[in-house]
Structures are given as structure tokens and as C-alpha cells.
Amino acid sequence: MRILENKRCVITGGSQGIGRAVAEKCVSEGAEVIIVARNEGELKESITKLSSQSTKKHRYYVLDVSDLNAVRVFAQWIVNQKLDLDGLVNCAGVYGPIGKTSTVDLIEFTKAVNINFLGTVYMCSIFAPLLKSATRKKIVNYSGGGAATPFSNYSAYATSKIAIVRFTENLSIELSSDVIDINCVAPGFVITRLHQQTLGVGSQTAGEGFYESTKKQIESGGVPPEKAAELTCFLLSQSSDGITGKFISARWDPWQTEEFQNQLRNDKDIATLRRIDNKTFFKKNTL
Numbered sequence: 001m002r003i004l005e006n007k008r009c010v011i012t013g014g015s016q017g018i019g020r021a022v023a024e025k026c027v028s029e030g031a032e033v034i035i036v037a038r039n040e041g042e043l044k045e046s047i048t049k050l051s052s053q054s055t056k057k058h059r060y061y062v063l064d065v066s067d068l069n070a071v072r073v074f075a076q077w078i079v080n081q082k083l084d085l086d087g088l089v090n091c092a093g094v095y096g097p098i099g100k101t102s103t104v105d106l107i108e109f110t111k112a113v114n115i116n117f118l119g120t121v122y123m124c125s126i127f128a129p130l131l132k133s134a135t136r137k138k139i140v141n142y143s144g145g146g147a148a149t150p151f152s153n154y155s156a157y158a159t160s161k162i163a164i165v166r167f168t169e170n171l172s173i174e175l176s177s178d179v180i181d182i183n184c185v186a187p188g189f190v191i192t193r194l195h196q197q198t199l200g201v202g203s204q205t206a207g208e209g210f211y212e213s214t215k216k217q218i219e220s221g222g223v224p225p226e227k228a229a230e231l232t233c234f235l236l237s238q239s240s241d242g243i244t245g246k247f248i249s250a251r252w253d254p255w256q257t258e259e260f261q262n263q264l265r266n267d268k269d270i271a272t273l274r275r276i277d278n279k280t281f282f283k284k285n286t287l
Contacts, residue, residue, distance in 0.1 A: 003237040005030035007133075009087040010078075012065050012123060015042035017192035018142070019091035021225035022232045023050060026089075029233050032056040034083070036063045036074070037092065065092050065119030066111070075126045087138040087236045088127050090120045090164075095194045096156030099205045109156040116160035117167070124171060128180060138236045139182040141168050142228075143247060147186060153207045165247045165273055172245030181244040183235050188223035188251035223251050231255055246271040 004026055011026070013019035014035025023033050027050050035050070035058070037043050043060040050058045063074050078085065096112025097104035120141055131137035143165050145151045146158020168184040175182060195214050203211035228250040234240050235248075243264045248271055254260045263270050 002028070002030035003239060004233060007086040007236065008032045008034070008084060009089060009138075009236060010034045010036060010085060010123075010127065011089040011091060012036045012063070012119070013091035013093060013142075014089075015039060015046045015060075017091075017194075018187055018190055018225045018228050019089075020046055021229040022089055022091060024053070025226065025229035025233050026236070027053050027056070027058065029237075030054075031087075031236075032058060034059045034061060034078075036061050036065070038062065038064050064115075065090075065123055066114035068118075068122050071119075071122045071126055075130060078127075078130060084132040085127070085130050086133040087140070088123060088131065089140045089142075089232055089236070090123050091142050092116075092119055093142065093144065093161075093194075094157070095154060095197050096160075098197065098201045099153055101155045104156070112156035113160045113163075116157065117163045120164050121167060124167075124182070128171075128175060128178065131180060135179075135238055136241050137178070137180045138240075139171075139180060140232050140235045141182070141184045143184045143186050145189075147247070151210075153205065153210070162273070168247070169245045169272060176244070181235070181240060181242070183240075183244060184247045185228055185231055185235070186247065186249045186251075187225070187228035188249065189217045190225045190228065191218055191222040192225075227251055247273065 009026055009031050011019055011023050011033055014023045015037035023035050026033050033050065035043060035046055040062045043062065047058055047060045061074055063070055065071060093116045094112050097108040124139060141164050144161045146154060147162040147165050151158035165184050168182055172182045195218060198206045198211060198214045231248060231250040243261065246264050248255055
């Protein structure tokens with residue numbers, strides 16, 4: 001049996017890039033999807049392709065996730081349509097302004113934080129009560145560059161993405177009594193339209209190192225979006241039951257292995273945001 005058979009999931013940012021790859025993988029694993037984005041034309045195109053891959057009724061909804069009232073209206077639409085939900089995937093995101101924080105447009109900075117971080121907060125807060133799975137309910141958030149290491153000149157993006165990681169950790173505790181597993185995915189350098197923004201501003205604004213790295217990654221093909229999609233489907237499935245509050249790399253972590261999965265379930269510090277001094281590198285007193 002396919003791992004998401006008879007599941008229904010909402011996927012934000014589902015009309016392009018990683019979100020679209022996630023939607024396609026979910027459909028191939030038996031799920032019915034509702035994809036959400038701001039561009040109706042792209043949503044229609046994606047739904048047409050998804051519908052050609054299965055006999056299930058897939059839907060789309062035009063939404064700006066940074067608009068709290070609009071998210072509430074969407075939630076009511078779900079209720080009115082009598083659509084029980086098993087999972088939520090938050091992929092919607094933008095780079096925002098690129099450059100030194102002291103020089104960028106702070107209005108655009110705020111917009112990026114609102115979409116990336118608050119959009120995720122709004123969706124989780126309003127949709128968690130709508131998840132009705134008979135087993136464990138699932139939420140998968142998306143982090144990205146800057147969450148694990150500094151990402152200078154992209155501070156709006158980086159700080160909003162690291163905020164998502166801590167929010168995910170907090171929510172995993174807050175929602176534990178509701179039997180909801182909530183995790184965060186780091187997809188790696190997936191080639192999307194975001195990277196054209198880096199090429200557009202040039203090396204002086206983006207930073208020489210990341211600008212050159214972006215060009216090389218684009219030339220090499222980057223990390224396939226299917227890697228993140230496969231991890232997302234695993235985290236939406238019963239196979240991941242009990243894994244919650246984790247920040248998992250689609251590219252670098254051996255998440256397919258039983259050993260690593262058990263570590264995620266049993267070690268409260270692994271795959272989380274923690275300091276790494278005394279606790280991890282404690283030096284025994286030899287005197």
C-alpha cells in the first residue's frame with residue numbers, strides 16, 4: 001500500500017518549486033491534496049497535472065499566507081466543504097531583500113518575515129484544530145538557508161527560517177496532547193526561482209561567496225526537490241509516528257534508516273537547535 005493512501009493534505013506554496021514537488025510525491029503515494037499559493041494561473045496548471053496522475057479530486061485555493069484574515073477564511077472554506085484533513089505542509093516562502101540589513105528596504109524585510117514565518121504560524125495555529133486523522137496528525141514546516149549557519153546578506157530569509165525551527169520545537173510540545181507530530185525540513189540547495197534573485201542583484205550585494213556558489217549549484221543542478229518531497233511524505237506517514245519537534249536535512253541526514261529514526265524518537269537533543277558547548281563537549285576533570 002502507498003504510504004499516504006486515503007490521506008488528505010494541505011500544501012502551501014504548492015504551485016511551484018519544492019511545494020509542487022511535494023504535492024506530486026504526495027499524490028503518487030496515494031494522497032488527495034489541496035495546494036495553496038497566490039498565483040491562480042500556476043495553481044490551475046499544477047492541479048491539471050496532479051489530476052492527470054490520479055483519480056482523486058485534488059483542489060487548489062488562492063491564498064496569501066501572510067494575511068491572517070484570509071487564512072481564517074480558507075479554514076472556514078475547508079470546514080464548509082466538509083474536508084477532513086490528515087496533514088499540513090508549509091512550503092510557502094520568499095527570499096525578501098538581499099544585502100546588508102542596514103541598507104535593505106525594511107518594508108520588504110517585514111514582508112518576507114510575514115510570509116515565511118508568520119504565514120507558517122498562522123497556518124499551524126488555525127489548521128492544527130482541523131486535523132482529524134484517525135491516527136497521528138502531521139504538520140511539516142520548511143526551513144532553509146541560515147537556520148543552521150549564518151547567511152549574511154539574506155537576513156530576512158535566514159532569521160525567518162530559523163524562527164520556524166524554534167516555533168516547530170515549541171509547537172511539538174504544545175500539541176503533544178493532541179497527538180500531532182510536527183517537524184521541520186531543510187531541503188538543501190534546490191534550484192528554484194528564488195536563486196534568480198541572487199543572480200539578479202550580483203556578487204557585491206549578495207556576497208561574492210554565495211553568488212559564486214549559487215552559479216555553481218545552478219550549473220550542477222543543485223539538490224533534486226524530490227529528496228525533500230520524499231522526506232516530507234515520510235513525515236506525513238504513519239512510518240514517522242513519534243518523531244516530532246525535529247529539524248531534519250533532506251540531503252545530509254540518513255532519515256531513511258531505522259537507526260536514525262529511532263534516534264529522532266528517543267534523543268531529545270538530536271536534530272534540534274541547541275548550544276554545543278559544555279553538554280556535548282564536556283571535558284572531564286582529570287585531576
